[in-house]
Amino acid sequence: MKRAVSWTIGLVVFAVAAAAAFLVLKKAAAATPSSIKVEMTAERLQRGKYIFEYQADCIGCHSSRDFNRFAGWPKPEGIGAGFEFPKEVGLPGRVVAPNITPDKETGIGEWTDGEKLRPIREGVSRDGRALFPFMPYQHFAKLSDEDAYSVVAYLNTLKPVKSSLPKTELDFPVNLMVKFAPKPLSGPVAGPDRGDKVKYGEYLVGIGSCAECHSKQERGEIVKGMELAGGVEFNIPPYMVRTPNLTPEPESGLGKWSEEKFLAKFRGYANMTYENAPPNNQATFTIMPWYSFSQLTDEDLKAIYAYLRTVKPVYNPVEVHPPVAQP
Ligand code: HEC
Ligand code: HEC
Known part of the structure; x- marks a missing residue:
């Protein structure tokens, strides 16, 4: 009996050590880099x-x-x-x-x-x-x-x-x-179908990492049911900001926003430049990439809006700029 137990322990220790060695030595899945020379048109x-x-x-x-x-x-x-x-x-x-x-x-x-x-x-x-x-x-x-x-x-x-x-x-x-995490591509990639506005919007929300900032996460994973519902706190002392709820919930999200209002919000930052960007303060502090997304075409912003209308509405009121004790 005693012997069986120590054998079992021995095997477990061995398995754990082998797993650890496997992880340390493991290489990421990787394809050989392509030999393409990209033509600069x-x-x-x-x-x-x-x-x-x-x-x-x-x-x-x-x-x-x-x-x-x-x-x-x-x-x-x-x-x-x-x-x-x-x-x-x-x-x-x-x-x-x-x-x-x-x-x-x-x-x-x-x-x-x-x-x-x-x-x-x-x-x-x-x-x-x-x-x-x-x-x-x-x-x-x-x-x-x-x-x-x-x-x-x-x-x-x-x-x-x-x-x-x-x-x-x-x-x-x-x-x-x-x-x-890495995964080699399995073949040529055609890209999104721009004719399908909602699907194209979903694609843009993906490559714009909107959900990464606008969804609560736990251990690097978006909390199920909280996709795009905001409330994530970003502390960059002395400032702090929370992401707003982008779901179409009418009270706490963008449910009452028309397409015009959505586009106007982005265009409001379109003439800002590095030179004329105002100094930061707690009331307006943000990490939203307005310098990027304010320049998106109407087609792209409308597709993003169309997609956001289709996500599950979540009631999650967020105080975006709470007062923060200044040092
Ligand atoms: C949200 C932040 C973020 C965005 C957006 C982003 N990157 Fe990165 N990128 C990183 C980080 C962080 C690393 C390094 C990760 C690491 O070291 O494990 C990286 C690594 C890279 C590398 C590898 C460099 C090296 O020395 O290994 C390249 C090339 C690159 N990014 C290009 C791009 C391009 C092109 C885009 C836009 C299409 C982009 N990145 C968008 C954060 C970002
Ligand atoms: C790096 C983090 C980050 C990313 C990425 C990001 N956001 Fe934001 N976003 C914020 C923060 C923080 C705010 C709140 C402060 C502000 O309005 O600037 C915000 C505000 C907004 C607002 C204003 C909502 C309101 O109630 O006033 C909209 C709309 C918005 N984001 C849409 C998007 C979309 C669409 C994307 C992707 C294309 C995106 N965000 C990507 C951080 C981010």
């Missing part, structure tokens, strides 16, 4: 800029930001130069969006186009490392091949910026679990 550069700056807000995560200005406007001299997320946002460890300008030493200037493509839709860095899916590659996997090439073409034209940042260092066990 004028259409692609224009399209790539639209996706990078507006639709997918690549600019917001990968640029140095001025959090003394409204919306933490990206600094013109730091576009693409990378950004270390403040600890206060509650990420599991140090999360750094790398320098993706063509600088050869501190950016991705030495990478092939295929090596630049792979992280965007498949979540694998040049060295094979699995990227933390806070980089929204699981959404970007839906970018069409043509859109993905356009983004890479545009990245190739960014001004090289010398800026060395530390590497992402995730806490245990996220540092091991992250290896299961």
